[in-house]
Amino acid sequence: MNFELNHHQKMIRDMARSFAQNEVKPLATRVDREHHFPVELLPHMAELGFMGMFIPEEWGGSGGDVVSYIVALEEISAACATTGVVMSVNNSLVSDPILKFGTDEQKDKWLKPLASGEKLGCFCLSEPGTGSDAANQATKAERKGDVYILNGTKNWITNGPFADTALIFAMSEPEKGVKGITAFLVDAHRTPGYSVGAIEDKLGICGSATCQIILENAEVPAANVLGEENGGFKVAMSTLDGGRIGIAAQAVGIARAAYEAAREYSKERTAFGGPISQFQAIQFYLADMATRIDAARLMTLRAAHRKDHRRPYGTEAAMAKVFASETANWVATKAVQVHGGNGYSREYPVERHFRDAKITEIYEGTSEIQRVVIARSVLQD
Numbered sequence: 001m002n003f004e005l006n007h008h009q010k011m012i013r014d015m016a017r018s019f020a021q022n023e024v025k026p027l028a029t030r031v032d033r034e035h036h037f038p039v040e041l042l043p044h045m046a047e048l049g050f051m052g053m054f055i056p057e058e059w060g061g062s063g064g065d066v067v068s069y070i071v072a073l074e075e076i077s078a079a080c081a082t083t084g085v086v087m088s089v090n091n092s093l094v095s096d097p098i099l100k101f102g103t104d105e106q107k108d109k110w111l112k113p114l115a116s117g118e119k120l121g122c123f124c125l126s127e128p129g130t131g132s133d134a135a136n137q138a139t140k141a142e143r144k145g146d147v148y149i150l151n152g153t154k155n156w157i158t159n160g161p162f163a164d165t166a167l168i169f170a171m172s173e174p175e176k177g178v179k180g181i182t183a184f185l186v187d188a189h190r191t192p193g194y195s196v197g198a199i200e201d202k203l204g205i206c207g208s209a210t211c212q213i214i215l216e217n218a219e220v221p222a223a224n225v226l227g228e229e230n231g232g233f234k235v236a237m238s239t240l241d242g243g244r245i246g247i248a249a250q251a252v253g254i255a256r257a258a259y260e261a262a263r264e265y266s267k268e269r270t271a272f273g274g275p276i277s278q279f280q281a282i283q284f285y286l287a288d289m290a291t292r293i294d295a296a297r298l299m300t301l302r303a304a305h306r307k308d309h310r311r312p313y314g315t316e317a318a319m320a321k322v323f324a325s326e327t328a329n330w331v332a333t334k335a336v337q338v339h340g341g342n343g344y345s346r347e348y349p350v351e352r353h354f355r356d357a358k359i360t361e362i363y364e365g366t367s368e369i370q371r372v373v374i375a376r377s378v379l380q381d
C-alpha cells in the first residue's frame with residue numbers, strides 16, 4: 001500500500017494548483033456574483049490537458065490516470081467550485097462514457113474534440129419529473145428508418161447553454177422500462193429541434209449555467225447511438241459511478257478552501273486579548289476539519305485508484321461521494337462559525353463555500369441514493 005502520489009501525479013497537482021490560484025481563484029467572486037460561466041478559462045484548461053485528463057492521447061486526451069484527474073479537480077474546485085464542475089462534467093460524464101461505450105468512429109468524431117477541450121459536453125439524464133428515479137424517463141426516442149426522433153425536456157443540465165455535444169438519454173421502447181432506454185450523442189448546434197431553455201437561478205455553483213434542454217422532434221442519426229440500442233441505462237449508471245469520484249474531489253476542494261480560510265482567520269482575529277485560535281473550541285473545529293478532509297481525500301483517491309486498476313469501484317465511489325460531500329457541508333458550516341459575523345458577510349469567501357458545498361450532496365445521486373447503493377452492496381456480502 002502506497003499513500004504517496006507518484007512523480008507525475010505530483011507534477012499535475014502542482015500545475016493545477018498554480019493555474020487554480022493564479023487564474024481560477026481571481027475570477028471566482030465574479031463567477032459567483034454575476035453567475036458568469038468561466039468561458040475565458042477554457043482555452044488554457046484545454047492547453048493544460050484538463051478537459052480530457054484520463055482519456056488516451058490517441059483520442060485527444062492527455063493520457064493521464066484517474067488519480068491525476070482527481071488531484072487536479074480538487075485544486076480547481078478549491079479555487080472555484082463552478083469551474084470544477086464544468087471540468088468534471090466534460091471529463092467524467094461525457095468523455096468517459098464515449099471512451100467506454102463508443103465505436104472507433106464515434107471516438108474519432110465526438111471524443112477527440114471533447115477530450116482536447118476544443119468542444120464542451122453536457123450530460124442530459126434528469127427531467128422535470130425525474131432525477132433519483134432516472135429509469136422513469138419521459139423523453140421519447142422514436143425510430144424512423146436511419147434516424148430517431150427525440151421529444152421531451154431535460155432538466156438541470158450543467159454546461160447546457162455552452163455545450164457543443166449533448167449526451168442524451170431517452171425512452172426508445174417504453175414498454176421495456178429500464179431496458180428500453182437509449183443513449184444518444186447529439187450535436188447541439190446542428191440538430192433542429194434541440195434548444196436551450198432558461199438558466200436556473202441557483203443557491204451555489206452560480207456560474208455553471210444549469211438549464212433545461214428542450215427536444216421538439218429533434219432528428220438524431222441512428223449512428224449516434226452510444227452503446228447498445230436500449231442499453232442506455234447501463235451507460236448512465238456506469239457513467240455516474242465514475243462521475244461520483246469527481247464530485248467527491250470537488251467536495252474535498254470546497255472543504256479545503258473553507259478550512260484554510262477558517263484557519264487563517266482564526267490566527268488574525270482577536271478576542272479576549274489574543275487570536276481566537278487560542279481557544280480550544282476553535283482548535284477542535286480546525287482539528288476535526290483537517291481530519292475529516294484527510295479521510296474524505298483518502299477515500300476519493302482509493303476509488304480513483306480502483307478505477308485506474310480496473311477493479312470494481314461503484315461502492316467505493318458512492319462511499320467517497322457521500323462522505324466527502326457531507327464533510328464539505330460540515331466543514332463549510334464550521335468555517336462560517338469560526339468567522340463569526342464576518343462569516344455571514346459576502347465580503348468573505350466562506351459564505352460562497354457554504355453555498356457551493358450543498359450541491360455535492362444532491363447531484364450525481366443524492367446522499368440518500370449513495371446510501372441505497374452502499375446498502376445494496378453491503379447486504380450482498
Ligand SMILES: Cc1cc2nc3c(=O)[nH]c(=O)nc-3n(C[C@H](O)[C@H](O)[C@H](O)COP(=O)(O)OP(=O)(O)OC[C@H]3O[C@@H](n4cnc5c(N)ncnc54)[C@H](O)[C@@H]3O)c2cc1C
Binds near residue numbers: 132133159362367
Ligand atoms: C445544480 C444542479 C446541476 C445538475 N446537473 C445535472 C446534469 O448536468 N445532468 C443531469 O442529468 N442532472 C443534473 N442534475 C440533476 C440531479 O442529478 C438531480 O437533481 C438529483 O439526482 C436528484 O433528483 P431530483 O432533483 O429529481 O430529486 P428527487 O429524486 O425528487 O428526490 C427528492 C428527495 O427524495 C429523496 N429520494 C428519492 N428517491 C429516494 C429513495 N429511493 N430512497 C431514499 N430517498 C430518496 C432524494 O434523496 C431527495 O432527498 C443537477 C442538479 C442540480 C441541482
